[in-house]
Amino acid sequence: MKRTLLESASLVWLFCGLAATTAAVCQEEAKEDSGFKEMELFTEVLETIRQGYVDSDKVTYEKLINSALEGMLASLDPHSQFMQPKVFDQLKRHTDSTYEGIGVTISTKNEVLTIVTAREDGPAAKSGVLPGDQILKINDQLTEDLGMEEAVNLLRGRPGESLKLTIRRPATQKLHEFEMKREVIKQSSVEDVRLLDSRLTAPYRMGYARILQFSEPTAEELADALDELEQQGMDAFVLDMRNNPGGLLGSAIDVCGEFVKAGTVVLTTEGKPGSGEIKVYRTSAEKKRRERDYPLAILVNHSSASGAEVVSGALQDLKRCIVVGETTFGKGSVQSIIPIGEGKAIRMTTAKYYTPSHRTIHENGVVPNIVATLTPTQEQQLAEWFSRDTLSPEERQRAENFTDPQLVRAVDAMKGALVYAKTLAKEKPSGDPAPAPAPAAGGKPAPEAKPTEKTSDQPADKASAKPAKTNEEAPKPAAAQPDKPTTPEKPETPAPSPPR
16 A cells, blocks of 8 residues: 555656656747847847948848848748838739730749749740749849849849840750840630540540649639530540649639539648648539549649649549659648738748648649659750740741650550540449549548638739630641640631641
8 A cells, every 4th residue: 555655656746747847848948939039139230230330321220120021031931021012012913914024933942043934925935944944143143142022023024125044954954045025924824725636546535735824714714625625525634734833722723623523622721730720622513514534634744833733633642633744843832921011011831732642742742643754855845845836937847846755655544544444334334434543642631621712822813815625636646746826916827737
């Protein structure tokens, strides 16, 4: 009895000791991170600079505090920033269907300013800039000394103004200089809608479309394209999201909804650990036109980011598609814009994306089921093919001879899925639908939470162009290529006949 009492007393003393130690540690950590000591240091440095710096006009409180805020936000991640009134105003106007610039999307990758996408109809792509190029100088100004907002401001400008970029191409480690003139860039969303060349897809009919970015009408444009292709007898579909930088999150969710049942969880966003900020995004029954159960392949590359990663990652996890290409960019975070008065604002990362199997996209990207890479030469040829509408007749003829290895792999995968589905249908009793299988990465289910309204990870431009609905053949028997896109500026013209 005495021994038992002694043991109990020892345990109580041990637990009390651990609790006291834990409390002391927590108090010490709270004391260390209280901020008072650091604020005192900040104030001391601020006043020292104001009193001793040689140029008094550079050390006003406003300039010093703004610089401190810029550094504070920039140190968090490449997507967080302090925005002065001019930048904040540009961001609010970024939802327009046009903007002035050179047609590129930029981000910081491995601490280097990198071109995520270059619109094929923009000045940058026309001059030879490729996605993945690293910007070293903008008009002879080193980018390592620039913040993100400064770089964006230097790239934008009035139409007709000249701009020079010095870039390093990682694939070859060569330096290039490109000169271009800023233009009014018109946004578009879904393009190159068509049936692929039957010489590549026989004995099946396979549809193809490209999503350039996710804007408000994207899901509706894609649904229109799918309806048209289905009327033409499409057996499988290839969705090309290479060089897609993302856009409106709600639009990406609606695109997922075209291929899965209404109410399916396709994305979860989770905020700071312990905050309880968990949002679950499900596909909408209201925006879904009909069930589409044919096999689906999605093409991605190193410049597929944000919304493109949401769609490919979700449909891959749900075993609804086969992802073909390269590991994506890895931009899977949500930024909130918080106004702070006087026309200023801060843009801050507040959550991260998680796929249905709870994979995190941020800094990891989506790994394709079928890896298909392009050489630097093939990357250039693909960019020329996408921008063929802007090329001279001689250059267009050369571009039409390009064989797209990634598209060929996607078509082969769809043929396999169709053969498997046909075989499975024979083995099943009549009346049971044959699924269109696709491999996907497994994982634990995403945490549940109440559905919330759709938000955007970043503002995106509205698209005004409708998809081209054609049934043209690609010019090269070895592989089908996207036909000439329809744009608001130029009417559709028939593709050239295949070479004899």
